[in-house]
Amino acid sequence: MADNTTVIGKATRVRGRLTGKADVDVQGFIEGEITVSGDVTVDSSGIVDASVRGRRLLIRGAVRGDLLGEESVTLADGARVVGDIRAPRVAIALGALARGSVETVEDRAMSPASARVQSVARPATSAGHRGAPATAGPSRAVAPALVDRSTPKTQASVSASASVATATASADGTPVHAGPRRPPPPVVPSLKKAKAQILKKRER
Amino acid sequence: MAQARTTNRGSDTRIGGAARIRGRIHGEGDLVVEGHVEGGVTLRGDLVIAEGASVSSEVVEANAVTIAGTLEGDVISSGAVRLSASARVRGNIRGTAVVIDDGARFSGRLDCEFDLPPELGGVSRSETRGRVSTRR
Amino acid sequence: MASTVIGAGITIEGEITTEEDIAIAGTVRGKLSAKEVVTIEPGATVEADVQGGSLVIGGALTGNVTAGDRVDLQAGARVVGNVKAARVTIADGAQFKGNVDMDL
Numbered sequence: 307m308a309d310n311t312t313v314i315g316k317a318t319r320v321r322g323r324l325t326g327k328a329d330v331d332v333q334g335f336i337e338g339e340i341t342v343s344g345d346v347t348v349d350s351s352g353i354v355d356a357s358v359r360g361r362r363l364l365i366r367g368a369v370r371g372d373l374l375g376e377e378s379v380t381l382a383d384g385a386r387v388v389g390d391i392r393a394p395r396v397a398i399a400l401g402a403l404a405r406g407s408v409e410t411v412e413d414r415a416m417s418p419a420s421a422r423v424q425s426v427a428r429p430a431t432s433a434g435h436r437g438a439p440a441t442a443g444p445s446r447a448v449a450p451a452l453v454d455r456s457t458p459k460t461q462a463s464v465s466a467s468a469s470v471a472t473a474t475a476s477a478d479g480t481p482v483h484a485g486p487r488r489p490p491p492p493v494v495p496s497l498k499k500a501k502a503q504i505l506k507k508r509e510r
Numbered sequence: 511m512a513q514a515r516t517t518n519r520g521s522d523t524r525i526g527g528a529a530r531i532r533g534r535i536h537g538e539g540d541l542v543v544e545g546h547v548e549g550g551v552t553l554r555g556d557l558v559i560a561e562g563a564s565v566s567s568e569v570v571e572a573n574a575v576t577i578a579g580t581l582e583g584d585v586i587s588s589g590a591v592r593l594s595a596s597a598r599v600r601g602n603i604r605g606t607a608v609v610i611d612d613g614a615r616f617s618g619r620l621d622c623e624f625d626l627p628p629e630l631g632g633v634s635r636s637e638t639r640g641r642v643s644t645r646r
Numbered sequence: 647m648a649s650t651v652i653g654a655g656i657t658i659e660g661e662i663t664t665e666e667d668i669a670i671a672g673t674v675r676g677k678l679s680a681k682e683v684v685t686i687e688p689g690a691t692v693e694a695d696v697q698g699g700s701l702v703i704g705g706a707l708t709g710n711v712t713a714g715d716r717v718d719l720q721a722g723a724r725v726v727g728n729v730k731a732a733r734v735t736i737a738d739g740a741q742f743k744g745n746v747d748m749d750l
Contacts, residue, residue: 335629353629370630378612386626397612400590403624404608410615523656526649526666533660533676539653549660 310344316351330360332367343376350384357389365402372406521555527562541572543579556589561596575605584618654689670705684713688722701731703740710744 311329314320318334329344332352339356340346346360352367359374365385373379375393383401390407398404521539525531529545536552544560550567551557557572559565563579570581574589577597585591587605595613604621625632648669652658657673667682673691678684684698690705700715703723711717713731721739730747 353627355630368627368630370626380612386624388626388630395612396610396614396616398608398610398620400607400609402609403622404620405622405624407619408610408616410617521653521655521672522651523653523672524649524651526651526664526668528666529650529662529664529668531658531660531662533658533662535656535658537653537657537672538655541653541656545650545664555655 312342314352348385363393525563559597561594648683648685652690667699686723688720695727 311331312324312326313331314334314336316333320334320336320338322338324330324336324338324340325342327343330340330342330346331349332340332347332354333349334351335353335355337355340354341357341359342361344360345362345364346358347364348354348358348367348369350366354367354369354371356369357371357374358369359376361376363373363375363379364382365373365380365387366382367384368386370388372390373387373392375395377393378395378397379391379393380396381387381391381398381402381404383399385398385402385404387402387404388406390409391404392409392411394410394412396408396410521537522542523535523539524542525545525547527544530548531546532548534550534552535541535547536550538554540555540557541551541553542558542560543563543565545563547563547565547567551565551570551572553572555572556574557570557576559575559577559579559581561578565579565581565583567581567583569584569586571586573587575585575587575591576594577585577592577599578594579596580598582600584601585599585603585605587603589605590607590609591603591605592609593599593611593614593616595611597611597614597616599614599616600618602619602621606622608620608622610616649666650662650664650668652668652670652672652674654671657675659675661677661679662668662674663679665681667684668678668680669685669687670690670692671687673693675693678692678694679697680699682699683702684696684700685702686692686705686707688704692705692707693709695709695711696707697712699713701711701713701717702720703718703725704720705722706724708726710727711725711729711731713729715731716733716735717729717731719725719734719736719740719742721737723737723740723742725740725742726744728745728747729742732748734746734748736742
């Protein structure tokens with residue numbers, strides 16, 4: 307994997323949503339949701355109670371949740387998956403076990419852009435998954451202001467401890483908080499006008 | 511196609527590439543389909559659907575099943591089911607193991623028996639989360 | 647070896663058509679049509695109308711037979727039905743009940 311990899315270590319438990327433009331390597335436990343534009347690996351020690359969405363998914367551990375690969379989903383020996391699998395290419399090796407629907411699809415309906423659009427339209431808890439997003443409105447999942455992170459490992463350390471932590475780790479470095487706080491307005495240039503209007507509204 | 515044979519060679523059946531069957535196939539022995547079969551298959555033996563072959567059936571029941579061709583219908587296997595790269599399958603698959611090679615096209619449900627680790631619910635076969643207890 | 651072989655333990659109920667030849671050691675019920683040689687092995691049971699390029703019958707056949715070329719009943723053959731072919735041979739020991747029509 308690239309240097310730009312978020313690693314959830316073996317002794318780490320994450321409860322929340324992990325989003326952004328990065329690769330993810332799950333060696334520990336995560337409950338919530340993983341939506342990234344990079345590759346996701348669930349190691350043999352990984353336990354994922356979340357839907358996982360990424361470019362190429364490689365599963366060697368246990369997953370309860372849907373797997374959506376923009377390019378591929380591969381279940382290697384040792385994988386245990388309960389959930390739906392969707393990708394243009396799906397491979398399941400001998401020794402991997404799965405239960406759920408499988409669709410090898412060739413449409414591009416799972417590009418990161420449209421994936422985010424979908425997650426906006428959906429309620430905060432995605433269908434069939436009982437994760438705890440611990441977030442306010444769905445607009446936070448959009449996070450169009452993606453900033454490339456330089457120190458991905460620090461993000462994992464936010465929740466890195468033997469005890470269960472409730473955190474929402476955003477792999478692109480934008481900290482996201484639970485609670486009623488309003489998410490930062492998008493930094494898209496074309497929305498500068500809208501931003502001004504939003505600020506104006508706040509002042510009223 | 512190396513796979514464990516579960517029956518004697520003596521009663522092997524092959525539906526050649528130039529053959530077409532519309533009806534039920536059942537019995538004992540291994541079956542290799544190179545042609546086209548429309549109808550149920552119930553086999554006490556291994557089933558191979560070769561590349562270029564097609565089977566369309568409500569249910570296909572066999573021991574080990576190897577699919578390199580096209581299958582429309584459900585598979586109930588008492589052994590392992592394998593979809594090779596040229597497989598095109600639409601239907602639900604149940605077996606002790608299901609192997610899907612990269613390149614295979616599959617649309618349907620997989621149903622393998624296994625337990626997730628306890629952190630993910632342990633015995634996840636049941637849809638109901640709780641257990642009903644009538645203790646007082 | 648025939649391009650299609652129905653093994654001894656297998657039963658097919660329905661219609662079989664092939665552009666090539668077929669050898670049957672098991673059971674076929676329904677209809678059978680082959681462009682080339684149809685071989686019904688000893689021990690096989692065929693309850694069907696059979697159409698073939700030619701037929702070699704060593705087992706049990708109940709049904710009407712039409713062959714473009716020849717029909718040969720071997721010693722173990724037990725045939726009930728009408729046979730229509732250019733040439734017909736019935737070996738010693740074969741059992742046959744039906745009409746033979748060699749008028750083509």
